[in-house]
Amino acid sequence: MSLIVQKFGGSSVKDAERIKNVARIIAETYLKGNDVIVVLSAQGDTTDDLIAKAGEINPHASKREMDMLLSTGEQISVALCAMALEVMGLPVVSLAAWQVGIQSSGVHSDARIRRIDSERVQAELDQHRIVIVTGFQGVDRSGDVTTLGRGGSDTSAVALAAAFRADLCQIFTDVDGVYTTDPRLVPNARKLDEITYDEMLELASQGAQVLHNRSVELAKKFKVNLEVVSSLERKPGTKVKEVTKMMEKTNIAGVAKDTSIARIALVGLQHNPGVAFQVFDLLSKHNINVDVILQSIGREETKDITFTIHKKDQEEAETILNEHRAALRFDHIEADDKIGKVSIVGAGLMSNCGVAAKMFEALYEAGINIQMINTSEIRVSVLLDEEDVNRAVKAIHAKFFDEI
Amino acid sequence: MSLIVQKFGGSSVKDAERIKNVARIIAETYLKGNDVIVVLSAQGDTTDDLIAKAGEINPHASKREMDMLLSTGEQISVALCAMALEVMGLPVVSLAAWQVGIQSSGVHSDARIRRIDSERVQAELDQHRIVIVTGFQGVDRSGDVTTLGRGGSDTSAVALAAAFRADLCQIFTDVDGVYTTDPRLVPNARKLDEITYDEMLELASQGAQVLHNRSVELAKKFKVNLEVVSSLERKPGTKVKEVTKMMEKTNIAGVAKDTSIARIALVGLQHNPGVAFQVFDLLSKHNINVDVILQSIGREETKDITFTIHKKDQEEAETILNEHRAALRFDHIEADDKIGKVSIVGAGLMSNCGVAAKMFEALYEAGINIQMINTSEIRVSVLLDEEDVNRAVKAIHAKFFDEI
Numbered sequence: 125m126s127l128i129v130q131k132f133g134g135s136s137v138k139d140a141e142r143i144k145n146v147a148r149i150i151a152e153t154y155l156k157g158n159d160v161i162v163v164l165s166a167q168g169d170t171t172d173d174l175i176a177k178a179g180e181i182n183p184h185a186s187k188r189e190m191d192m193l194l195s196t197g198e199q200i201s202v203a204l205c206a207m208a209l210e211v212m213g214l215p216v217v218s219l220a221a222w223q224v225g226i227q228s229s230g231v232h233s234d235a236r237i238r239r240i241d242s243e244r245v246q247a248e249l250d251q252h253r254i255v256i257v258t259g260f261q262g263v264d265r266s267g268d269v270t271t272l273g274r275g276g277s278d279t280s281a282v283a284l285a286a287a288f289r290a291d292l293c294q295i296f297t298d299v300d301g302v303y304t305t306d307p308r309l310v311p312n313a314r315k316l317d318e319i320t321y322d323e324m325l326e327l328a329s330q331g332a333q334v335l336h337n338r339s340v341e342l343a344k345k346f347k348v349n350l351e352v353v354s355s356l357e358r359k360p361g362t363k364v365k366e367v368t369k370m371m372e373k374t375n376i377a378g379v380a381k382d383t384s385i386a387r388i389a390l391v392g393l394q395h396n397p398g399v400a401f402q403v404f405d406l407l408s409k410h411n412i413n414v415d416v417i418l419q420s421i422g423r424e425e426t427k428d429i430t431f432t433i434h435k436k437d438q439e440e441a442e443t444i445l446n447e448h449r450a451a452l453r454f455d456h457i458e459a460d461d462k463i464g465k466v467s468i469v470g471a472g473l474m475s476n477c478g479v480a481a482k483m484f485e486a487l488y489e490a491g492i493n494i495q496m497i498n499t500s501e502i503r504v505s506v507l508l509d510e511e512d513v514n515r516a517v518k519a520i521h522a523k524f525f526d527e528i
Numbered sequence: 529m530s531l532i533v534q535k536f537g538g539s540s541v542k543d544a545e546r547i548k549n550v551a552r553i554i555a556e557t558y559l560k561g562n563d564v565i566v567v568l569s570a571q572g573d574t575t576d577d578l579i580a581k582a583g584e585i586n587p588h589a590s591k592r593e594m595d596m597l598l599s600t601g602e603q604i605s606v607a608l609c610a611m612a613l614e615v616m617g618l619p620v621v622s623l624a625a626w627q628v629g630i631q632s633s634g635v636h637s638d639a640r641i642r643r644i645d646s647e648r649v650q651a652e653l654d655q656h657r658i659v660i661v662t663g664f665q666g667v668d669r670s671g672d673v674t675t676l677g678r679g680g681s682d683t684s685a686v687a688l689a690a691a692f693r694a695d696l697c698q699i700f701t702d703v704d705g706v707y708t709t710d711p712r713l714v715p716n717a718r719k720l721d722e723i724t725y726d727e728m729l730e731l732a733s734q735g736a737q738v739l740h741n742r743s744v745e746l747a748k749k750f751k752v753n754l755e756v757v758s759s760l761e762r763k764p765g766t767k768v769k770e771v772t773k774m775m776e777k778t779n780i781a782g783v784a785k786d787t788s789i790a791r792i793a794l795v796g797l798q799h800n801p802g803v804a805f806q807v808f809d810l811l812s813k814h815n816i817n818v819d820v821i822l823q824s825i826g827r828e829e830t831k832d833i834t835f836t837i838h839k840k841d842q843e844e845a846e847t848i849l850n851e852h853r854a855a856l857r858f859d860h861i862e863a864d865d866k867i868g869k870v871s872i873v874g875a876g877l878m879s880n881c882g883v884a885a886k887m888f889e890a891l892y893e894a895g896i897n898i899q900m901i902n903t904s905e906i907r908v909s910v911l912l913d914e915e916d917v918n919r920a921v922k923a924i925h926a927k928f929f930d931e932i
Contacts (some may be wrong), residue, residue: 139586140584177604178607180544181544181615185611186611187612188621189610190607192606195603199597199599203582203597203600252679267627385652
């Protein structure tokens, strides 16, 4: 007998039919003799509807009250799903995060899970009940409801799998696994049978939207066996684990793209020790995440620092930097939001010098100009004109996956 | 500085405009220097919408999961109302019943409040925050969410007022107080400035729908100063208290009607000691409430027992009684659901013999036949043909209130 955690997202529980479908999947798992903990998101548009309700009353509502409001969405899902299992005559109980004791930090709308009390859930499992838990939320030290921010329900599922040492944590989505690239863009993209935590992390942070980084990081830390699987079709998904048995070690796991970024260049910086620290410290204090950073060598008296950030932060970043122009001693800012990033990800990629070259070759053959390059142990990213991004993904994917 | 509890029902918070209106009433009370605890019901049709959602999935869902589902309704209300007060710059916090610690019995969908923890609410009041609490719900010993059944939000408000020794508990509704009878039926019905707990209890149980019995009973027990007041117009409502200073002691507080009842007669009962006990014990075991009971004197060998119950219970009651016909030794059942009850209520009514006579006189003058009579210390009820009920209310109201 195994303990399996199953997580279903908002589109998987969006209406009565979908909830019944989810109940059938859970029932099948339970009737095979497994213990099952289920984690659910809010139904389809519920969260958006609630945000709209709040907007009519107070567009600048406190995050504390927004969390109080939004957390009702998952509670509706878990109660309805429990009812669907009751119809099948199965023993089931739904629990909100505060009932489970999912203890989180007090940062409303973006809380971190600190600890999960095991008592209530364990008592229910001991009674052989299916336990259905609200994803995306926790309760802080003062007893206030928190929400976990983006990817929160995946994180709830992985945290529960870690806390109860589950044998498997299945993330059900409306795609059937992790692909070598976006199948809507490249129709012959392949589904991966397995992928390492590190590869999944890089793919997720480079734009693949199947799993959120936080949940993968947590899975890696606690060695949780993750599986991304379809809630609509019964077929094997993609396993995310520590080490994979890749058939061809030289190949990459996938190609990812990200067009939500903007590039900022600080031009004509004086040689000023610690200026890079000052710039990025300033941005981080305003919660602006910086991705690729490039610093010119500075053959002349001045140098440039170029970096990318999320498009939504561009205006704020420019304002903040201009406010500190005198202290930072740069000449002016050049900003560009018509750019995109394409990355290849694969374990052992950088120790295999042919791989990066193969990527650049594909881009060269397609006549695509590279603006910046950034690498990690298992990833190579290039910055391109936004209009070249899709063509680049196709060319790179074809180079790695069609030419074998 | 006083502590005031204010309760607003579902129609008072049904949309953004109404919630803003409620926030203005709360703000006005708070800005006069009062501490304020607010109790809210779910918005307008939310509860019905949630019940419909459940019905699509499981028409016989467990009450435990229904409570889990329905309790989200009030949580949405309290969060939205807190946001409306935030717009005004007022310090406010919304709390669900489990956060307050409204401890209830474990009877799902019809729980009773056992105790209210004072810690969290008191801490918030000490910070001069307006505290907005979900009505209609509690949490049982095992940490499960319960709902309090009919009139639950009124009961929550009175229980909070009792626990925190509030100076006043205001129940805001869409009528502006308690009337001498239904103003839709009798246009010159008068609003009462004040009414005793006992009178209110009798009026409520005899069909007046302004306040639910449970909340009035609780208010009486803990001597909570209640006020029924309009959420739409700013004018004085009706005060419910221990003793009122009625100008004319001989007059009644109001005339109530109830057409939701049915009459059952067990005809030809053998003289059988304890048969009345057996009959009503049987019904109470099936949760069927019996109201007026009349037993014939039994001049012959057999006697009859006649009683009234709610229309919805009629079929079940007949089935149960027929199943036990042999043991109970009656000949047959006569049932009638085309009846109604009209009551007059007034403190000291029965010690003033002219009052009941005045009621019967009004009915006689209107040519209305009385089927059964039932009295309490402060009430006289008559059973009539259903078609005579409205005419009876008008005649009695005119006799008591127009002839002065």
